[in-house]
Amino acid sequence: MPVSLNYLVKRIFWSLLIIIGVIILSYIIIISAPGDPARIWAGNPRGEKAIYAIQKAREELGLDQPLPIQILKYTLQILSGNMGISIEYRVPVVDIIWRGLTATLELLVVSYIIGVSIGILLGVESALRRGSRFDGLMQSLAIILANAPSFWLGIGVIVLLAETIGFTGYGRIDPYIMYQTGFHPITGFYLLDALIQGNFAVFIDVFLRILPPAIVVATYPLGLGLRVSRALIAENLNEDYVRVAVAWGIKRKIVIWKYAFRGAIPSLTQVMGLAFAYSLIDAMIVEVVFGREGLGSIAFSIIGKSDYTLITGLMVTVTIFYILMNTLADILQAIIDPRVKL
Amino acid sequence: MVLAIETENLWIGYMDEEDNILWVVRGVDINVKENEVYCLVGESGCGKSTLGYAIVGILPPYATTKGTLRIMGKEVIVGDTRNYVETRGKLITLIPQNPGKALSPYLVISDQFYYVLNSLYGLDRKDSYKKARELLQIVGLDPEKVLDSYPHELSGGMQQRTAIALALATGAKIVVADEPTSSLDANLRLQLLKLLSRLRDEMGLTILMITHDILSATRICDRIAVMYAGKIVEEAHINEVIEKPMHPYTKMLIDAVPVLGVKKRLVSYLGEPPRPGEYIMGCQFNKRCPKAMKICKVEEPRPVYIGSRRVACWLYSERVENHE
Amino acid sequence: MPTRLRRSSRIAELKTLVKRAWRRRIGFRIGVIIVVFAITMAILGPFIAPYPEEGWGIASPETQLRGPQPPSWEHPFGTDLVGRDMLSRVLVGAGYALMQITIVVVVSLVIGLIVGVLAAYSRGLIERILNYFTELFMAFPAIIIAIALNTFGIRGLFVVIISLIITWWSWYARIAYVYARSIREMEYVTLAELAGLPSYKIIYRHILPNTLTPVIVQAITDTGSVLLEAAAINFLGLGLPPDYPDWGVLVQNGFNYIYSYPWISLIPGFFILLVALGFSLLGDNLREELDPKMRHRWKLWF
Ligand SMILES: Nc1ncnc2c1ncn2[C@@H]1O[C@H](COP(=O)(O)OP(=O)(O)O)[C@@H](O)[C@H]1O
Ligand code: SF4
Numbered sequence: 001m002p003v004s005l006n007y008l009v010k011r012i013f014w015s016l017l018i019i020i021g022v023i024i025l026s027y028i029i030i031i032s033a034p035g036d037p038a039r040i041w042a043g044n045p046r047g048e049k050a051i052y053a054i055q056k057a058r059e060e061l062g063l064d065q066p067l068p069i070q071i072l073k074y075t076l077q078i079l080s081g082n083m084g085i086s087i088e089y090r091v092p093v094v095d096i097i098w099r100g101l102t103a104t105l106e107l108l109v110v111s112y113i114i115g116v117s118i119g120i121l122l123g124v125e126s127a128l129r130r131g132s133r134f135d136g137l138m139q140s141l142a143i144i145l146a147n148a149p150s151f152w153l154g155i156g157v158i159v160l161l162a163e164t165i166g167f168t169g170y171g172r173i174d175p176y177i178m179y180q181t182g183f184h185p186i187t188g189f190y191l192l193d194a195l196i197q198g199n200f201a202v203f204i205d206v207f208l209r210i211l212p213p214a215i216v217v218a219t220y221p222l223g224l225g226l227r228v229s230r231a232l233i234a235e236n237l238n239e240d241y242v243r244v245a246v247a248w249g250i251k252r253k254i255v256i257w258k259y260a261f262r263g264a265i266p267s268l269t270q271v272m273g274l275a276f277a278y279s280l281i282d283a284m285i286v287e288v289v290f291g292r293e294g295l296g297s298i299a300f301s302i303i304g305k306s307d308y309t310l311i312t313g314l315m316v317t318v319t320i321f322y323i324l325m326n327t328l329a330d331i332l333q334a335i336i337d338p339r340v341k342l
Numbered sequence: 343m344v345l346a347i348e349t350e351n352l353w354i355g356y357m358d359e360e361d362n363i364l365w366v367v368r369g370v371d372i373n374v375k376e377n378e379v380y381c382l383v384g385e386s387g388c389g390k391s392t393l394g395y396a397i398v399g400i401l402p403p404y405a406t407t408k409g410t411l412r413i414m415g416k417e418v419i420v421g422d423t424r425n426y427v428e429t430r431g432k433l434i435t436l437i438p439q440n441p442g443k444a445l446s447p448y449l450v451i452s453d454q455f456y457y458v459l460n461s462l463y464g465l466d467r468k469d470s471y472k473k474a475r476e477l478l479q480i481v482g483l484d485p486e487k488v489l490d491s492y493p494h495e496l497s498g499g500m501q502q503r504t505a506i507a508l509a510l511a512t513g514a515k516i517v518v519a520d521e522p523t524s525s526l527d528a529n530l531r532l533q534l535l536k537l538l539s540r541l542r543d544e545m546g547l548t549i550l551m552i553t554h555d556i557l558s559a560t561r562i563c564d565r566i567a568v569m570y571a572g573k574i575v576e577e578a579h580i581n582e583v584i585e586k587p588m589h590p591y592t593k594m595l596i597d598a599v600p601v602l603g604v605k606k607r608l609v610s611y612l613g614e615p616p617r618p619g620e621y622i623m624g625c626q627f628n629k630r631c632p633k634a635m636k637i638c639k640v641e642e643p644r645p646v647y648i649g650s651r652r653v654a655c656w657l658y659s660e661r662v663e664n665h666e
Numbered sequence: 667m668p669t670r671l672r673r674s675s676r677i678a679e680l681k682t683l684v685k686r687a688w689r690r691r692i693g694f695r696i697g698v699i700i701v702v703f704a705i706t707m708a709i710l711g712p713f714i715a716p717y718p719e720e721g722w723g724i725a726s727p728e729t730q731l732r733g734p735q736p737p738s739w740e741h742p743f744g745t746d747l748v749g750r751d752m753l754s755r756v757l758v759g760a761g762y763a764l765m766q767i768t769i770v771v772v773v774s775l776v777i778g779l780i781v782g783v784l785a786a787y788s789r790g791l792i793e794r795i796l797n798y799f800t801e802l803f804m805a806f807p808a809i810i811i812a813i814a815l816n817t818f819g820i821r822g823l824f825v826v827i828i829s830l831i832i833t834w835w836s837w838y839a840r841i842a843y844v845y846a847r848s849i850r851e852m853e854y855v856t857l858a859e860l861a862g863l864p865s866y867k868i869i870y871r872h873i874l875p876n877t878l879t880p881v882i883v884q885a886i887t888d889t890g891s892v893l894l895e896a897a898a899i900n901f902l903g904l905g906l907p908p909d910y911p912d913w914g915v916l917v918q919n920g921f922n923y924i925y926s927y928p929w930i931s932l933i934p935g936f937f938i939l940l941v942a943l944g945f946s947l948l949g950d951n952l953r954e955e956l957d958p959k960m961r962h963r964w965k966l967w968f
């Protein structure tokens with residue numbers, strides 16, 4: 001759809017509103033949960049002085065103020081990049097989350113590169129051979145992959161690799177190789193860091209460890225990419241400009257990729273961008289199954305610990321990530337279309 | 343002499359999802375000579391475009407055919423097998439109906455030229471741009487303005503000229519023009535028709551022009567075929583038809599144009615053409631025809647030849663039969 | 667595009683849709699078979715289970731003695747860590763699976779339809795506000811909410827249901843909104859409005875019935891996703907307690923012993939896949955039947 005700069009400005013403004021709403025809602029959900037954060041912050045004190053300690057904690061956390069003020073303060077605080085101190089770990093929430101986010105994103109990006117590229121290739125081929133046996137096979141593959149629980153697939157992969165080649169190396173990196181080669185993370189994306197430092201031993205190690213979980217996470221974008229690109233190509237092959245290109249004797253390959261597929265790119269970008277946001281949760285689950293560090297493992301580690309700052313931070317991070325990706329996908333889709341004037 | 347386009351009892355239908363066939367073109371015989379402008383005229387929905395698509399080779403996969411189509415003597419359609427490998431872009435090309443939709447919105451014009459010229463002649467980008475400049479100049483456009491633009495940045499008239507230049511870039515000498523003027527206003531329409539006539543003379547083109555507008559046809563055509571409900575009801579030289587239309591439907595079309603209609607009377611031929619798939623006993627036109635007779639409701643008239651003309655109507659068939 | 671039709675014919679439309687899909691699509695037939703199979707399992711499971719008490723999660727000295735055993739004639743799906751018959755556990759678990767997804771889908775669907783149709787009907791500020799909240803809730807993944815609830819020690823079936831509803835209603839609201847909006851823009855609705863038909867009648871007579879079919883088709887497709895998410899919540903230990911015969915919980919039970927007793931996790935997981943697949947097959951095939959463009963016969967024609 002052709003859109004204008006005006007649309008983009010509105011889209012971004014709307015997203016900002018949603019982000020603020022998400023922060024407020026997260027705060028309300030957490031604050032209305034049972035349990036007294038101040039009491040936990042004070043370390044579950046007992047005895048005579050408990051009341052004073054809890055009162056002090058309450059002031060420290062700003063919980064003595066009226067709710068609207070609390071919410072306002074919290075929103076401004078998050079928007080300025082401060083998520084408070086983790087009750088469980090006693091370090092800034094932002095640091096914990098950043099470390100987890102880079103790990104999870106690394107997994108997600110690798111999965112996506114695998115899933116989307118294979119999915120689209122198979123999807124286009126499937127569209128061209130619609131109704132054939134290959135198409136039927138691909139359709140079944142796509143729908144099975146889309147419905148396989150990722151935690152279960154993860155278990156399957158672990159068992160399979162252990163039984164066949166005896167591979168059990170999970171976690172993000174082998175600390176021994178890391179220590180030996182003097183690898184030190186810079187960006188937090190280990191694959192990238194290893195490349196920057198020219199450290200191929202670490203690169204290979206990290207890559208081999210990320211591959212099995214990445215394949216599991218990749219199943220969703222693969223299945224989706226297959227289905228969506230098949231449908232879009234089938235639709236675009238009916239466009240007038242494709243038929244005219246055929247009438248002019250343009251080669252089949254060019255008609256398919258430069259005409260039909262080119263026309264599918266904007267919608268494909270949008271759908272896959274949205275799915276990228278959904279896949280974050282998948283990556284977090286698979287992480288837990290494979291015992292990798294990341295957002296999922298962090299979330300898992302504080303179950304029952306009443307770490308309300310960290311869980312709010314996590315909630316806000318995941319939802320904002322979703323909104324940002326969603327917005328980005330919309331904007332990208334618009335920008336890719338040459339009919340849009342910016 | 344080899345005919346540019348020749349069909350023999352050509353039927354074209356579309357299959358629905360239950361595989362019922364809906365015949366849209368029903369037994370068409372036409373032959374277009376080289377360097378001729380041949381017009382196909384008829385109301386919207388009568389199957390003109392379908393016939394045009396069958397000729398250039400862009401019928402959808404759920405279309406089905408019967409009969410024969412030959413392009414420059416090569417058999418392209420025989421029964422339900424269609425093979426356009428040697429004709430698409432090589433012998434025959436298309437000037438599309440709606441240039442706004444017919445040019446890919448995602449490619450700059452220069453790329454679109456490159457893909458055509460590269461596919462057919464293996465030209466590289468540089469050579470294809472050179473050729474594109476020539477062609478754009480021929481159709482009266484400024485290449486520098488057009489080449490780097492996306493289609494949506496051009497006006498409707500420019501888009502249509504660009505589409506013509508692209509169609510000509512194939513080098514094919516037979517051109518099927520599907521309502522090339524329908525998206526343009528009256529002024530541009532006339533210019534475009536002049537351009538097409540000029541191109542025919544300069545480049546030795548054969549043009550099959552499809553239109554619902556008989557007025558446009560008179561400006562450019564040598565011969566005209568009038569189509570109704572998937573059949574050719576009359577075929578003749580354009581002057582003969584204007585002077586003395588034989589088939590009542592042709593007469594109705596001409597009367598509907600005030601400039602051409604002899605009496606300029608406001609005729610109202612009631613009714614609509616039969617919907618595709620709808621079967622009418624006898625002549626398909628009998629519900630709207632002011633001259634309909636008894637036999638018209640019983641049996642469909644077969645085409646008869648009267649000099650160089652052809653007409654399918656009981657008004658004339660009877661006469662021939664009486665002779666025999 | 668939906669046209670003006672009475673409600674009864676809308677239901678008829680869904681019926682013919684289903685009939686046509688059944689006649690023309692193998693995928694749909696497979697889907698129907700799987701779902702019928704799942705429903706049968708849910709109803710009869712506890713009665714046909716060879717060891718019903720074990721199915722419900724009760725361990726006895728006898729089972730303790732048995733210990734984890736691989737699949738055999740006696741125990742086709744093997745036994746779990748404390749020797750309970752896995753076949754019985756899986757059979758009883760079907761009911762839990764269907765109960766969870768039915769509650770979630772029905773409640774979400776109702777909320778979503780109400781919000782979506784209201785948003786589409788009331789133009790202006792209310793439309794914006796409702797859309798705002800819809801989008802707001804779409805951003806919250808169910809699992810994060812489940813984790814948040816667990817952080818404060820809230821557990822059980824309640825967590826599964828609430829966290830899923832909190833996210834899923836917004837998705838249905840969005841779909842209902844999109845369809846209802848397109849109907850709302852149609853001429854006959856405007857005419858009805860001009861003719862002075864009261865709002866509730868316009869919504870009830872025109873907008874709701876025309877929105878229902880596509881939204882229900884979507885709901886069927888998504889039922890598979892709801893099951894996957896519910897299973898993930900239970901697998902992570904955020905929902906039902908460890909001894910419940912829920913499939914996600916069963917996978918969790920075997921998770922720490924996958925190298926030694928892989929069947930404990932793999933078999934229940936397969937049933938999650940199967941049932942989710944069944945619903946997806948139903949929904950997807952119905953949707954393709956709704957879209958006439960994909961129905962035609964096809965081959966690459968150039
Ligand atoms: N792709 C198609 N699929 C099914 N039916 C079609 C298709 N294209 C055209 N038709 C039907 O065939 C008939 C003739 O269409 P067309 O050849 O486009 O007529 P014209 O160009 O004379 O207006 C129309 O009634 C139309 O509904
Ligand atoms: S055959 Fe009869 S109905 Fe048909 S056009 Fe001639 S006179 Fe009219």
Ligand SMILES: [Mg+2]
Pocket residue numbers: 390391392521
């Ligand atoms: Mg046409």
